[in-house]
Amino acid sequence: MFFLMAAVILVFSVLTVTGRRILRSGVYLLFVLVATAVLYFMLNYNFLAAVQLTVYAGGIVVLIIFSILLTSQISERAEMAGFTQSFLSALAVILGAVLTLITIFRFTFTPTTAPAVPSDVKTIGERLISYGPGGYALPFEVISMLLLAAMVGAIIVARRETKQNNKS
């Protein structure tokens, strides 16, 4: 099952970045995100997988597909970079990947032997609102403020500027 999901993730990632049709690239990205959610389910992080499905697969991909439909024709083919740029990018990427893989294989990971903590929704909720050791109340509040600011900023940026023209 893991190897099936890994193959799905890799194949559809490649299709996402090389596909000529932008809308299909968006749908391939959806497959990648759903396969990642399956990996989280297999690792027994059920809440995280549910968040991945709702926020990423349900929210961000729908947003991206809507903006594709708003900004381009469906039949339009994406323009790719020239041969020199593609070749140099591929070279840099392959070198970086090989270097990272070598580093990973030379490093020995030592897991802790401490007893595992449950990752059910009750534990996660208590951690999110506690401010003691192991609590995440401050990041939770910061992230909520960031989301609010980002949403307001997005509305301001994307709105049509008709009122300003009347004033000036």
Place this chain on the structure above:
Amino acid sequence: MIQGVPLHYFLILSTLMFFIGIYGFLTRRNLITMLMSIELILNSVNINFVAFNKYLYPDALQGHFFTLIIIAIAAAEAAVAIAIIISIYRNLNSIDVEKVDEMKY
């Protein structure tokens, strides 16, 4: 953890996915597809955090919460980026990176 799947397999998967995303970011000529490459990169980092948390430190939940926060930041980032892209499209009628050079000189 999954039976018969060592940590290295997760690391190989996320490394390959990360560099595929970087390749897409470098070669794409369309702002929305570049945004999709960034989502791939963030997703591979999430896989890394979750795998490390599950395999090496099962007594803590740091990787889990870091992934949750990255997902929230990715949502905010996508919303702002798409607002900027739509605004650019309205003003310049194109989202090709070669044509968006109004502020270059």
